[in-house]
Amino acid sequence: MSDLALEPMHNAPNRPSVLSLAIKEKAALFAAYMPFLKNGGIFVPTNKAYRLGDEIYLILTLLDDPAKYPIAGKVAWVTPAGAGNNKSQGIGVHFPSDESGTRIRLRIEDALGAAIRSSRPTHTI
Numbered sequence: 748m749s750d751l752a753l754e755p756m757h758n759a760p761n762r763p764s765v766l767s768l769a770i771k772e773k774a775a776l777f778a779a780y781m782p783f784l785k786n787g788g789i790f791v792p793t794n795k796a797y798r799l800g801d802e803i804y805l806i807l808t809l810l811d812d813p814a815k816y817p818i819a820g821k822v823a824w825v826t827p828a829g830a831g832n833n834k835s836q837g838i839g840v841h842f843p844s845d846e847s848g849t850r851i852r853l854r855i856e857d858a859l860g861a862a863i864r865s866s867r868p869t870h871t872i
Contacts, residue, residue, distance in 0.1 A: 763802035766791050770809055777862055780855050784823055784841050787852035792837040797822045803840050816851045
């Protein structure tokens with residue numbers, strides 16, 4: 748058996764992971780939204796291991812909106828398996844500073860309204 752088959756491909760392009768998230772309820776949106784990030788962000792439950800700074804391509808669906816929002820973001824938060832306080836394993840995806848990031852941040856903040864200032868616990872803090 749050749750050792751060559753076990754070596755990683757160093758010249759392979761590093762493509763962003765593609766994740767999909769559908770949030771159907773306002774309470775779930777509140778729990779997932781990350782307003783403390785500069786451009787806003789969203790918590791995505793996942794069992795896959797990610798590192799801070801990893802590029803993520805997220806397809807986000809919100810509440811009863813039929814639109815799918817494509818987001819090219821970066822991992823800005825990691826909750827590992829077995830984290831305390833019964834927190835779900837997953838990542839926080841920081842929205843980009845471009846028009847798509849601004850659009851989704853404003854859409855989420857509009858949907859949450861005054862609830863955005865609530866002190867209820869979220870998936871992250």
